[in-house]
Amino acid sequence: MKPFAYARPRAVTEALKLARGGATVMAGGTDLLGLMKDGIAAPERIVDIRSLEPLRGWARAKGKGLRIGALVSLVDLETSAELARTMPIIGEALRPAATAQLRTMGTVGGNLLQRNRCWYFRDEAYPCWLKGGVRCFAIEGDNRLHAIVGAEECVAVAPSDLAPALIAYDATVSLTGSRGTRTMPLVDLFVTPHGRVRREHAITSDELIIEVRVPENALTRRGAFEKAMERKTWSFALVSVAVSAKLIGGVVRDARIVLGGVAPVPWRARDAEKxxxxxxxDDAACQAAADAALERAEPLKDNGYKVPLARELVRRTLRRLA
Ligand SMILES: Cc1cc2nc3c(=O)[nH]c(=O)nc-3n(C[C@H](O)[C@H](O)[C@H](O)COP(=O)(O)OP(=O)(O)OC[C@H]3O[C@@H](n4cnc5c(N)ncnc54)[C@H](O)[C@@H]3O)c2cc1C
Ligand code: SF4
Known part of the structure; x- marks a missing residue:
């Protein structure tokens, strides 16, 4: 790993000043340090944001929904009995994610902004398109774990398990930077790399995620999360599915179906929602929605298995909701 300068500011303004000067933000470091050790990232300066109080804590305020600070650790969310009552889908999504140690160090902001796990991307020997090269090695190469829908020049998939669960509840994310503070639907934080856009997130290098919010009216929905993995632990999703809906007299309102592990972004299956x-x-409606969710899938040579897997996982997750 290349030597780097390190700073741990106590104020958001100070952190932003450092980021504006070219420093790279670090929270738990569980993704960033791995990329540095593997020679994929080589920041000269690191700004450790773990002392920024405004990014800490989570709470549900009456009538105002749920606020989760960017620095809340994944384990704090996963183990909270109160959150299990308020929004159980978060615990469902986080318990099978990574390991207890990683969930202790890993934060909400870092989980949403973690880079993809494409093996060519993570190997410094491959100067692939996303890293500024001319070709995507996965398109012709080993693409067992890659996208089946929505990809353009890069077929890597969005790896976060938390993102689909939060997006299924219409979460928003607030960012602050040198041009002020902005809030957007969380789904818009994720970008499909294409053309000149060789990145996975709509955040600039001088911005910080401050918090994620879930609106009060979404918290009344039922939700469920399911994840298919190669093994039972330490494993990213082959496919994950987060669903939410209001069930009024058994009838569906405001359904959300969000898939992880299938596209370069958390994939909202809008046709299936409609x-x-x-x-x-009932069974027929769950099956029809599952079919619609995968209708536009175009698997690569090695990942055709993801289509029936995702279809079945959508069906099963919707059945759980019922
Ligand atoms: C073996 C292994 C298995 C894993 N399995 C899973 C899994 O199954 N599911 C899953 O979802 N994840 C999994 N992960 C990923 C893990 O959850 C992430 O590494 C972790 O959540 C990242 O959080 P962090 O705080 O450590 O981020 P960091 O490594 O500190 O940061 C990650 C990125 O986010 C940026 N960043 C962090 N916080 C902010 C902020 N507030 N504002 C602006 N930028 C910020 C950093 O600059 C960096 O680019 C796994 C990781 C490993 C190593
Ligand atoms: S899928 Fe994306 S990250 Fe992987 S080799 Fe292709 S361009 Fe690079």
Whole structure:
């Protein structure tokens, strides 16, 4: 690893000043340090944001929904009995993610902004398109774990398990930077790399994630999360599915179906969501929505298995909701 300068500011303004000067933000460091050790990232300066109080803590305020600070550790969310009552899908999404040690160090902001796990991306010997090279090695190479929908020049998939769960509840994310503070739907934080856009997130290098919010009206929905992995622990999703909906007299309102591990971004299956609106959530409706969710899938040579896997996982997760 190349030597780097290190600073741990106590104020957000100081952190932003350092980031504006070219320093790279670090929270738990569980992804960034791995990239540095592997020679994929080589920042000259690191700004450790773990002492920034405004990014800490989570709470549900009456009528105002849920606020989760960017520095909240994954383990704090996963083990909270109160959160298990308020929004159980978060615990469901986090318990099978990584390891207890990683969830202790890893933070909400870092989980959302972690880089993809494409093996060519993580290997410094491959100067692939996303890293500024001319070709994607995965398109012709080993693409067992890659995208089946929505990809352009880069077929890597968005790895976060937390993101689909939060997006299924219409979460928003607040960023602050030199041009002020902005809030956007969390789904828009994720970018499909294409053309000149060789990045995975809509955040600039001089911005910080401050918090994620879930609106109060979304918290009344039921939700469920399922994840298929190669093994039972320490494993990223082959496919994950987060669903939420209101069930009024058994009839679906405001359904959300979000898939992880299938696309370069957390993938909202909007056609399937529309299909469910106003339907009774019976077996036939779950199956029809699952079929619609994968209708546009275009698997690569090695990952055709993801299509039936994702379809079945959507069906099963919707059945759990019912
Ligand atoms: C073996 C292994 C298995 C894993 N399995 C899973 C899994 O199954 N599911 C899953 O979801 N994840 C998994 N992970 C990923 C893990 O959850 C992430 O590494 C962790 O959540 C990142 O959080 P962090 O705080 O350590 O981020 P860091 O490494 O500190 O940062 C990651 C990125 O986010 C940026 N960043 C962090 N916080 C902010 C902020 N507030 N504002 C602006 N930029 C910020 C950093 O600059 C960096 O680019 C796994 C990781 C490993 C190593
Ligand atoms: S899928 Fe993306 S990250 Fe992987 S080799 Fe292709 S361009 Fe690089």
């Amino acid at each position: 299909l469910l609106e106003g339907q009774v959530l």
